[in-house]
Structure formats: structure tokens, C-alpha cells
Amino acid sequence: MSSEAVRREIVQYLPRLWRYGLVLSHRRDIADDLVQATCVRALERAAQFTAGSRMDSWLFSILHSVWLNEVRAQLIRRGQGFVDVDELSGAGNSEDPVWSNEVIRRVNRLPEAQRNAVFLVYVEELSYREAAAVLDVPVGTVMSRLATARLTLARDSALQPEAPPRKGERS
Structure with a gap:
């Protein structure tokens, strides 16, 4: 699939990607960054998308991978073996x-x-x-x-x- 075709399709999945980013990170700003990184990676790797498969599953896989890479990077920067999810939690919607x-x-x-x-x-x-x-x-x-x-x-x-x-x- 061309990157232009992925670009056209990806728009409909943005709210769902953002929601998954929020579930993973518990912070709106981080969810925004995750979605942006996911979109960039999807466009860069559009040729890897298998026609006829579910684009949402492919995009969720990319987002999950981006998140894991971010967690690993945090571990390296902090010199710790654990990132407490409470540190990443944001305030709920009242x-x-x-x-x-x-x-x-x-x-x-x-x-x-x-x-x-x-x-x-x-x-x-x-x-x-x-x-x-x-x-x-x-x-x-x-x-x-x-x-x-x-x-x-x-x-x-x-x-x-x-x-x-x-x-x-x-x-």
C-alpha cells in the first residue's frame, strides 16, 4: 500500500489510537506524542501493510511498539529497571x-x-x-x-x- 493510501486511511483511526495511547501512558500529552510517532512510522512503512488485513490492528501494533521503545528509553535515561505507572498517570476527567x-x-x-x-x-x-x-x-x-x-x-x-x-x- 502506498503512503498516500495509508495517509487517507489513517485519519479515521486517530481517535482510537489516541485512546490506546492514553490507556498505555495515562497522560494526554504522551498519548499525543505516541499517536504522532505511530503515524510517522506507519507512513514510513506503508509498504509493509498487508492489503486485506485490518489497518487498526497494524496501527495498534505500531503504537504498542513505540510505547515499549519509550519505556525502554526512560529506563535507560533513569538508570532504573522499573517505571512506576503511577508516575505517568494524569488527572481524570471530573x-x-x-x-x-x-x-x-x-x-x-x-x-x-x-x-x-x-x-x-x-x-x-x-x-x-x-x-x-x-x-x-x-x-x-x-x-x-x-x-x-x-x-x-x-x-x-x-x-x-x-x-x-x-x-x-x-x-
Whole structure:
């Protein structure tokens, strides 16, 4: 596919790419940078796109790769082996309904691998096979991550706040 053809098609995927960038980075400015880098790389590598395949899956794969490269670069710059996702988190939108904030809060507590699988399959509606290709893992791994995420979210939503221990009881 020519870079001009990719340029014409890519426009319709920008909001979805930005949303995935936000899921990964938790910051609007970083999501913007990720989308820009994804578009540049897609245009540079337009000939690598396989006609008849899903452009959104290809673009998500590129964005995911750009994100991993950015995380690695941060690790090298900081001289650390770990980047805390809380350092990258941005402020939530206060106009969201309370239930939506609660769902997002619970999903954000999932490990990154599970969170990414949940987003790609349930929000972006990629198939398990497509999500596996984006994340560069086997299909079974995506299925396992989703099953674990569903169990965690179900258990989390079933938990009720505990009553404080009564005087004389052990906590």
C-alpha cells in the first residue's frame, strides 16, 4: 500500500489510537506524542501493510511498539529497571459519571498486561488473535490475561467495605 493510501486511511483511526495511547501512558500529552510517532512510522512503512488485513490492528501494533521503545528509553535515561505507572498517570476527567470513574479505577488497578488486553479486546473490539498480534504474545496468553482480569474485576466488584472491628476484636 502506498503512503498516500495509508495517509487517507489513517485519519479515521486517530481517535482510537489516541485512546490506546492514553490507556498505555495515562497522560494526554504522551498519548499525543505516541499517536504522532505511530503515524510517522506507519507512513514510513506503508509498504509493509498487508492489503486485506485490518489497518487498526497494524496501527495498534505500531503504537504498542513505540510505547515499549519509550519505556525502554526512560529506563535507560533513569538508570532504573522499573517505571512506576503511577508516575505517568494524569488527572481524570471530573465530568465523567461516577460509575465510569469507578470502572476505570478498577481496570487501572489491573497489571499492565491485563489492562492492555482488556482495552484491545473489550474497548477496541479486536479479536483475541488480533490482540495477540498487537501485544506480540500467543493467543492463549491473551485469553489467560482476559480470564484473570475478569476474575479480578468480578472479585473487586463483589467486595463490600468491611465494618471496622468492634472493641476487643482483633483486626
